[in-house]
Amino acid sequence: MSERNIPLLVTTDWLAERMDDPNLRILDATTFLKQPAQGGYYDVWSGKDVYDKGHIPGAVYADLLGELSDADSPFKFTVPHREQFIEKITDLGVGDDTFVVVYDQAQAVVGAPIIGSDWASRLAWQLRYEGFENVAVLDGGFLKWEKEDRPISTEAKPYSKGHFTGTRNDDLLATKEDVKNAMEDDNVVLINSLSPADFAGESDTYERSGHIPSSVNVFFGQHSDQDTLQLHPEEQLRETFEKVGALDPNKKVITYCGSGIAATWNALILNQLGQDNVAMYDGSMTEWANDKDLPLNK
Structure with a gap:
């Protein structure tokens, strides 16, 4: 088994x-x-x-x-x-x-x-x-x-085909409409997972720069030690997310980034810290910034 x-x-x-x-x-x-x-x-x-x-x-x-x-x-x-x-x-x-x-x-x-x-x-x-x-x-x-000098291989041997019967969990994904509603909802914490410069609108990566109104910045790249490569101790991670209210068990969290990649790292760490009510905005800034009817703050 x-x-x-x-x-x-x-x-x-x-x-x-x-x-x-x-x-x-x-x-x-x-x-x-x-x-x-x-x-x-x-x-x-x-x-x-x-x-x-x-x-x-x-x-x-x-x-x-x-x-x-x-x-x-x-x-x-x-x-x-x-x-x-x-x-x-x-x-x-x-x-x-x-x-x-x-x-x-x-x-x-x-x-x-x-x-x-x-x-x-x-x-x-x-x-x-x-x-x-x-x-x-x-x-x-x-x-x-x-x-750590552990073994490394160049062999590419496939596994036998699997049998998959899981049911899709729609609670894990946030849409553009969900995020629009979250901007006015005090019970939802919107987390921008990009760098502080991206959050402040100081980069030109996306069609428009800035961040989604009401969102707070928790940079995904700050969670690991640059020397050991491991995540920081739980106490440090918890302090980071507590500062923005993301560990409140009565609130929902939606993470976003550029294309729904870095946001999953923040979501995973939140889950690790006990916050289970987390969704990830798949379109993130790539989709949001391309819709000129949607607001952005700097």
């Missing part, structure tokens, strides 16, 4: 102890994002080449950009149709009798000293959204695994 009720985040030690479990599925979600030197919308590309050069033994590559997003959407990383997701994720071996650890090999932004496993948390969020709960993100990701 597969291990059940695994933690939301697991350590490299935890994973290493379970590498021989036949029900374990390890997914490498590496994707790369870079801000163009001349400004404007970011460049994004697959991490498959990096995966091919070396990955955690047994891991298979999960293509967030190409196979696990809606190719017909005008925005990158939009949630795909459920049928598409299930087809691709079961091809990677994920099924009802498995447990999954997701990691990535990327710093959040190429060339920037930001540590966080937001690509991994995006895939973990998508799995939970489609009804698969037995998934964890590897704290510190591949960078920590490699730093």
